[in-house]
Amino acid sequence: MPNDNAPFDGVEVRDTSKIAALDIGSNSFHLVVARVVAGSVQILHRVKQKVRLAEGLNNDYYLDDEAQQRGLDALNVVAESLQDFPPENVRIVATYTLRKAQNAPAFIRAARNILPYPIEVIGGAEEARLIYLGVAHTNHDDGQRLVVDIGGGSTEFIIGQGFEPKMLRSLQMGCVSYTKKYFKHDELKNKYFERAITAAQQELEMIDKAYLRAGWKSCIGTSGTIRNIIQIAQNDSVKDTEGRVSLSQLTHLVKVCCDAGSLDKLQISQMSEDRKPVFAAGLAILIAIFKSLDIDSMVFSPAALREGVLYEMEEQLTHPDIRQRSAESVATRYDVDIEQARRVHSVTMDIYQNCKDDWKIANKELKSMLGWSALLHEVGLQINTHGTQRHSAYILHNIDLPGFNQEQQNLMATLVRYYRKKIRLNDIPEFTQHSGERVHKLIAILRLGALLNIKRQDDILPSIDVKVKTNSIRLSFPDGWLENKPIFSADLANEAQYLQALGLELRFA
Numbered sequence: 190m191p192n193d194n195a196p197f198d199g200v201e202v203r204d205t206s207k208i209a210a211l212d213i214g215s216n217s218f219h220l221v222v223a224r225v226v227a228g229s230v231q232i233l234h235r236v237k238q239k240v241r242l243a244e245g246l247n248n249d250y251y252l253d254d255e256a257q258q259r260g261l262d263a264l265n266v267v268a269e270s271l272q273d274f275p276p277e278n279v280r281i282v283a284t285y286t287l288r289k290a291q292n293a294p295a296f297i298r299a300a301r302n303i304l305p306y307p308i309e310v311i312g313g314a315e316e317a318r319l320i321y322l323g324v325a326h327t328n329h330d331d332g333q334r335l336v337v338d339i340g341g342g343s344t345e346f347i348i349g350q351g352f353e354p355k356m357l358r359s360l361q362m363g364c365v366s367y368t369k370k371y372f373k374h375d376e377l378k379n380k381y382f383e384r385a386i387t388a389a390q391q392e393l394e395m396i397d398k399a400y401l402r403a404g405w406k407s408c409i410g411t412s413g414t415i416r417n418i419i420q421i422a423q424n425d426s427v428k429d430t431e432g433r434v435s436l437s438q439l440t441h442l443v444k445v446c447c448d449a450g451s452l453d454k455l456q457i458s459q460m461s462e463d464r465k466p467v468f469a470a471g472l473a474i475l476i477a478i479f480k481s482l483d484i485d486s487m488v489f490s491p492a493a494l495r496e497g498v499l500y501e502m503e504e505q506l507t508h509p510d511i512r513q514r515s516a517e518s519v520a521t522r523y524d525v526d527i528e529q530a531r532r533v534h535s536v537t538m539d540i541y542q543n544c545k546d547d548w549k550i551a552n553k554e555l556k557s558m559l560g561w562s563a564l565l566h567e568v569g570l571q572i573n574t575h576g577t578q579r580h581s582a583y584i585l586h587n588i589d590l591p592g593f594n595q596e597q598q599n600l601m602a603t604l605v606r607y608y609r610k611k612i613r614l615n616d617i618p619e620f621t622q623h624s625g626e627r628v629h630k631l632i633a634i635l636r637l638g639a640l641l642n643i644k645r646q647d648d649i650l651p652s653i654d655v656k657v658k659t660n661s662i663r664l665s666f667p668d669g670w671l672e673n674k675p676i677f678s679a680d681l682a683n684e685a686q687y688l689q690a691l692g693l694e695l696r697f698a
Contacts, residue, residue: 210502211281218238219494236266281308282311283308284342315589318591319497319501330409375453376450382476385470386476418434516564530564536641538559637695640684662696
């Protein structure tokens with residue numbers, strides 16, 4: 190009989206923490222809340238909101254007011270499950286629709302009034318990597334595997350082995366966008382399926398040969414669209430005891446749809462009403478994938494993007510910092526002068542430490558982005574020594590950087606774009622997670638870190654005292670040091686002129 194006074198009094202209580210991941214997808218918003226205990230992630234709670242955000246994306250890539258409101262309403266529901274979560278325990282990622290929407294910043298600002306957590310818009314390759322991470326932690330397979338995730342606006346393809354993704358691609362085809370384009374009148378006809386399948390196969394021409402050459406031992410599908418199709422295929426035709434689906438089963442479902450003729454006449458008991466509107470488009474995309482990649486069969490994995498986010502959040506379950514590996518890869522590919530990168534990084538971080546409190550930039554994320562920018566500010570040298578800052582910015586803005594979301598890449602690109610020469614204030618983009626004033630001050634710090642190492646030599650800089658006020662920074666050198674460095678003094682004087690564009694005063698003595 191339980192002890193009513195002190196139940197489980199003798200049970201050891203382990204340290205635990207609760208973490209949450211929210212996936213703002215093009216079709217649905219998914220929240221997963223988990224407990225981390227003894228090195229494992231235990232799912233506690235899930236919330237799914239059907240939003241179809243991608244329906245509101247017009248041909249000019251603007252998200253209409255109705256779709257935005259549906260998204261904000263869904264976030265209000267999700268917010269109830271995130272009350273009292275500390276910021277470091279919540280990660281929110283947004284995918285295709287907010288990647289493409291020109292007015293995504295406006296939606297994100299409105300969302301921040303509902304959820305007090307940063308919203309990361311992630312690139313297609315990063316989305317694919319996180320999807321694979323979720324599958325890798327929940328599905329054991331020997332050998333190489335292909336993972337496919339059909340979303341509302343894009344479809345991700347990953348080939349990997351163990352925990353390592355080897356090939357990552359995201360193609361612009363999804364069940365919501367294809368519904369709008371090929372099944373918008375709810376009619377289910379062979380010619381509509383054929384058009385959708387052909388369009389998807391045209392998209393797949395960008396990857397099919399490379400993926401077929403790489404090969405795989407097993408094929409796994411993730412997320413709701415594939416789950417729904419596999420469940421229906423299993424119940425509608427000859428069942429496969431291993432839960433696999435084949436091309437013949439998929440083509441049989443097309444016949445079922447065309448026999449019905451329209452969505453309202455389509456009677457499939459295993460299909461939920463909220464999934465029905467995008468079923469035909471998802472089926473067409475999956476058939477195209479089977480045909481173009483010569484897939485024999487596919488099994489379903491319940492883990493996807495949000496689970497990948499959860500596993501990456503928990504340090505006990507992750508491998509070495511993915512951002513470190515990404516930065517090292519870029520430095521190698523673009524032949525970065527490592528010694529100079531270290532000099533600039535060291536001085537930049539010293540200045541940051543002196544400025545962070547008074548300038549209100551004492552933020553772990555800002556510090557990291559400033560540090561990576563210092564290390565990678567010269568990646569553009571390999572293109573041309575003239576306009577290095579522009580080339581560096583272009584590379585960091587456009588290259589695939591696993592571990593970094595779009596805003597982080599944009600911030601790094603902005604910092605390195607203005608690490609030297611003239612500052613064009615109107616060209617500095619607006620950020621959803623960081624104020625313009627903070628960004629301006631990070632630019633100033635990186636500029637000084639680079640300028641103070643202009644000689645590209647070790648042990649020539651003396652100890653420098655750094656003092657800041659709200660809109661000013663003062664560099665104090667040892668007595669008499671600057672008097673013997675007329676060119677260096679002239680460079681600082683020029684820099685003082687440049688920094689005026691940021692509303693900052695540079696003084697030195």
